[in-house]
Amino acid sequence: MSVERTYQEINERIKAGKAVVLTAEEVIVKVREQGVKRTAQEVDVVTTGTFSPMCSSGAFLNFGHTKPRMRMSKVWLNDIPAYAGIAAVDAFLGATELPEQDPRNSKYPGEFRYGGAHVIEDLVAGKEIRLRATSYGTDCYPRTKLETTITLDKINEAILFNPRNCYQNYNCAVNSTDRLIHTYMGALKPRYGNATYSTSGQLSPLLKDPYFKTIGIGTRIFLGGGIGYVAWNGTQHSPGFLKDDEGKELSPSGGTLAVVGNLKQMSSRWLVGTSYIGYGATLTVGIGLPIPILNEEILVNAAKTDKELFASVVDYGDGYPQGEPQELGLVSYAELKSGKIKMLGKEIPASPVSSYFRAREIAGILKEWMLKGEFLLGEPSQLLPGSDKYTR
Amino acid sequence: MAAQKIVLRFSEETADQPIIYHLARDYDLIINILKASINPHKEGIMVLELTGKHYEEGINYLKKQGITVHPLTQEVVRNEEKCTHCGNCTAHCPTRALYIEHPSMEVKFNGDECVVCLMCVKICPVHAMEGMI
Numbered sequence: 001m002s003v004e005r006t007y008q009e010i011n012e013r014i015k016a017g018k019a020v021v022l023t024a025e026e027v028i029v030k031v032r033e034q035g036v037k038r039t040a041q042e043v044d045v046v047t048t049g050t051f052s053p054m055c056s057s058g059a060f061l062n063f064g065h066t067k068p069r070m071r072m073s074k075v076w077l078n079d080i081p082a083y084a085g086i087a088a089v090d091a092f093l094g095a096t097e098l099p100e101q102d103p104r105n106s107k108y109p110g111e112f113r114y115g116g117a118h119v120i121e122d123l124v125a126g127k128e129i130r131l132r133a134t135s136y137g138t139d140c141y142p143r144t145k146l147e148t149t150i151t152l153d154k155i156n157e158a159i160l161f162n163p164r165n166c167y168q169n170y171n172c173a174v175n176s177t178d179r180l181i182h183t184y185m186g187a188l189k190p191r192y193g194n195a196t197y198s199t200s201g202q203l204s205p206l207l208k209d210p211y212f213k214t215i216g217i218g219t220r221i222f223l224g225g226g227i228g229y230v231a232w233n234g235t236q237h238s239p240g241f242l243k244d245d246e247g248k249e250l251s252p253s254g255g256t257l258a259v260v261g262n263l264k265q266m267s268s269r270w271l272v273g274t275s276y277i278g279y280g281a282t283l284t285v286g287i288g289l290p291i292p293i294l295n296e297e298i299l300v301n302a303a304k305t306d307k308e309l310f311a312s313v314v315d316y317g318d319g320y321p322q323g324e325p326q327e328l329g330l331v332s333y334a335e336l337k338s339g340k341i342k343m344l345g346k347e348i349p350a351s352p353v354s355s356y357f358r359a360r361e362i363a364g365i366l367k368e369w370m371l372k373g374e375f376l377l378g379e380p381s382q383l384l385p386g387s388d389k390y391t392r
Numbered sequence: 393m394a395a396q397k398i399v400l401r402f403s404e405e406t407a408d409q410p411i412i413y414h415l416a417r418d419y420d421l422i423i424n425i426l427k428a429s430i431n432p433h434k435e436g437i438m439v440l441e442l443t444g445k446h447y448e449e450g451i452n453y454l455k456k457q458g459i460t461v462h463p464l465t466q467e468v469v470r471n472e473e474k475c476t477h478c479g480n481c482t483a484h485c486p487t488r489a490l491y492i493e494h495p496s497m498e499v500k501f502n503g504d505e506c507v508v509c510l511m512c513v514k515i516c517p518v519h520a521m522e523g524m525i
Contacts, residue, residue, distance in 0.1 A: 051476065053517065113519070186480045187515055189435075191404075194483040272476055274517040284476060284518070339482075339492065351483035353517075355476045356497035 003040045005294050007379040010044045014370050014377070019044045021290075021370045023363035024203045024302060031303040036296055039303070045370060045377070046302040048205040049222070049288040049362030052198055052354035053274050055184065056164035056235065057095040057283040059120055059263055062156040063131065065089055070143035072133040077119045077150075084133070088141060092161075093119060095283035105278060109182045115281025118273030120160075123152045124224070125268035158263035160224060160271075164234035166287050168206035168255035169242070169311060170198040172331060172341070174348065177317035182278020186353050188316055195313065195341055195350040200359035201306045201333030205289035208302045210252030212239065212387035214292050216380025221259065222288030222366045225270035228261025229378065239386030242310055242330055250330060251310040255386055259287065270362075284355075288362040290370065292377055306333035313343055395443040397426070397464035398451075399507055401486070402436035406458055415442075419450035427507050429487050437486040437507050439464055466508050466523045470501045474520035481512040481521065 013019040020043050022030060027046045030039045061082070063072075066089075075084040075091040079099040082091040097116035104110050123129055133146040152158055174195045175181050175188035182188075185196045199207065209215050219230040234256025241249035270286030291302045310330040319326040331341045336350045369375035402411075407430055415421050421444035430436035442450065454461050477499040481490045489505035490512055492498070512521040 051478075186517075187484060189483075193435075196480070196483065272518055275519065276517055277515055284478070337494075337497065349483055351481075351492070352479040352497075355478045357477040357499070360497070 002037075002296050003293075005044065005292065007292060007377050010292050011376045013044055014375070015373055017371070017373055019370055021045045021047060021367045023360070023367055024048045024208055025360065025363070027299070027303050028202060028305050031299070036300055036303070040293055040296045040299045043293050043299065046208065046291045046293060046299070047288060047363040047366040047370070048203055048208050048291060049286070049359040049366070050166060050200045050204050050354060051270070051286045051358040051362060052200070052284060053184070053276075053282045054162060054165045054285045055096050055282045057160070057162040057285055058116065059093050059123075060157070060159045060161055061091050061093060063089045063091070063150060064156045066143055066146060068143045069141045070133065070146055071135050071138055071141035072146070073136060074134045076132040077129050078114070078122070079130070079132075080114070080116050080119050082116070095120065096280050098281060109278030111277055112275040112279070112281045115273065115275070117281050117283035120263075120283060121268050121271055121273040123158065124263060124266050124271050126151060126153070152264055159260060160228065160263045160266065161231070161258075161260045162285065163258050164236060164256045165259050165285055166205055166234070166257040167199065168204075168210075168239065169251060169253035171314040171325075172197040172311045172336060172350070173316045174313060174328070174343070175317035176315045181317055182276065183316050184276055184279050184282070185316060186276065187278070192344065192346055192348050195336075195343070195348045196353050197311055197336045197350060198352065198354040199311070199333075200354055200356050201309055201337065202304060203356065203359045203363055205287065206255045206257070207252055207309050208304065209289075209291050209298070210239075210241075210301055212255065212384045213298055214294065214380070215257070215289060216383035216387070218378050218381045219289065220376065220378030221290075222286065222362055222369075223259055223261040223266065224263070224286055225267030226261055226265035227375065228259050230257050230380070231260040232258040233384045234258045237385060242312055244330065251308075253312070255384070286358065286362050288366040290366060290375075290377055306337055309333045311336065313341070395422075395424070395441045396447065397439065397441050399462050399464050399509060400438045400440065400454060401460040401509055402430065402438070403458060404433050404435055407434060407436040408432040409457065411454065411457060411459065414453065415450050419446040419453060420444055421446065421450050427487070429507075435486060437509055439507050464508055466510070468503070468506050468508055468510065468513060469522050469524055471520045471522060474518050475499065476518055476520070478517065481516055484511045484515055486511070
C-alpha cells in the first residue's frame with residue numbers, strides 16, 4: 001500500500017524524537033539503494049537548502065520612540081537611506097540600497113562595497129549602526145533631527161522581509177560580446193569565455209517540490225540562521241517548466257517565495273552583505289525548506305538528482321539587456337557542477353554564484369533541528385499559485 | 393640593477409605571440425621564468441624575474457603589446473571566516489589556485505599556485521580575498 005502521511009502525524013514523530021529526516025542529498029542515495037516505495041515508507045521529511053545572493057531582500061525596523069517624539073520622514077543607517085514613508089519610527093532597509101555619495105558605475109566598474117545588505121549583516125552581527133533621521137515636525141511629533149547609534153538588541157523590532165527569494169531555477173549566464181561584462185551573475189568573459197549559474201540544483205528548495213504540493217503560506221523554514229516563514233508567493237512568481245525540443249517538461253522553473261522572520265534570532269553567518277563589481281550590492285541569504293513526504297509522488301520529486309535538473313543558458317551580453325533573452329539551450333546541473341559545459345560547439349568553464357557547500361550545511365542544520373525536536377513543520381494555510389490545489 | 397619580480401597578464405590575442413623571445417633578443421634582458429600558465433587563445437599569466445640595462449624599455453615593449461605588468465610585491469590571502477564558498481572566483485583565477493573540490497563543492501585556495509594577479513581580490517563578492525603587501 002502506498003504511503004500517506006499528514007503534517008500532524010509527522011510533527012508528533014518529530015516531538016517524540018522518532019521522525020526520519022534526510023537531506024535532499026541523502027535521500028537521493030536512499031532511493032537509489034532501495035527504491036521509492038520503501039524509502040517513502042521510511043522517510044518523513046527531506047530537507048533542502050540554498051545560500052545565494054537574493055537582491056529582493058530587506059528589513060522592517062522599528063527604532064522605538066525618542067524623547068521628544070519624532071515622525072521620522074527620512075532615515076539613514078550608516079549613510080544608507082532607508083524607506084521611511086510609513087509610520088513614525090518604522091523604516092524599511094533594502095538590501096541593494098547604496099549611500100547617496102556612492103560613485104556607482106561612474107568609475108566603471110563600480111565596487112559597491114557597502115550597501116543596505118551590509119548594514120543588515122552588521123546589525124545581525126551586533127555591531128553599532130549610526131542612525132540619522134530628519135523630519136518636518138508636527139504638534140504631536142515635534143523633533144526634527146536625530147543622530148544616534150543603534151544596535152539590534154536595543155531597537156523594538158527588526159523583521160526580515162524578503163519579497164522575492166529562493167528562485168526555483170535560474171539562468172546560466174554567458175557573454176557573446178567582445179568585452180568583459182559585469183552582471184548580477186558575476187563577471188562574464190568575452191566570447192563565451194565562462195558561464196555562471198545559481199541555485200544549488202539537487203539541494204535547491206523549489207526544484208524539489210515542483211508542483212508546490214507542500215510549500216505555501218505559513219510553511220516554517222530555515223531563514224538566515226533562524227526560523228522564518230513563507231509569507232506569500234514571491235514577486236514575479238510564475239511557476240512552469242523548461243521544456244526540451246520535443247516539448248517534454250524537463251525542469252521546474254519560475255517559482256519564487258516571499259519570506260519573513262524575526263531578524264533578532266538570525267546570524268551574520270547566513271545573511272552576508274555581498275558586492276558584485278559593476279552591478280551593485282545584494283544580500284546572500286541562507287534558506288532551507290523541509291519537504292514533508294506526504295506521499296510517494298512528493299518523494300519522487302524530492303529525490304531528483306542534478307542529472308535530472310536543468311538550467312537555461314542565456315546570453316547576458318546580447319538579448320538579455322534588451323529584454324529579449326535568447327535561450328541558447330539547456331544544461332543539467334550535473335554538467336554545470338562538473339565545471340565545464342558544452343554549448344555552441346565550445347567547452348565553456350562553468351562556475352557557481354551560489355554556494356553548494358553551504359547549502360548542504362543548511363540542509364544538515366534543518367535536519368538536526370528536527371531530529372532534536374526543535375523545529376516542527378508548519379502546515380500551509382494556503383498553497384501557492386502553481387499548485388493544483390491553489391484556489392484564489 | 394637588482395632583479396625585479398613582475399607578473400604579466402596576457403590576453404587571448406597576445407598569449408601565442410613570441411613575446412619572451414623579443415624581450416631577450418631586442419632588449420638583452422636576463423629572464424628567469426618563475427611561473428607560467430600560457431595556452432594558445434586563452435588568457436595567460438607569467439611571473440618573471442627580470443634584469444638588464446634595458447629593463448624600462450623592455451617593460452614599455454610589454455605594455456605596448458597590450459600585456460599588463462605589475463610588480464610581484466604582494467601576496468593574496470583568504471579570510472576563511474568571510475569566504476562563503478560560492479565559487480565565483482574560480483572562473484577568474486588564471487592558475488586554478490582557487491578551485492572547487494568535488495564532490496564537496498568546497499572552494500579551496502592553494503597559495504603556492506597563486507601568481508598575485510589580484511583578480512579574485514577585485515571580484516570576490518564578499519571581499520574574502522585580500523592582497524597583503
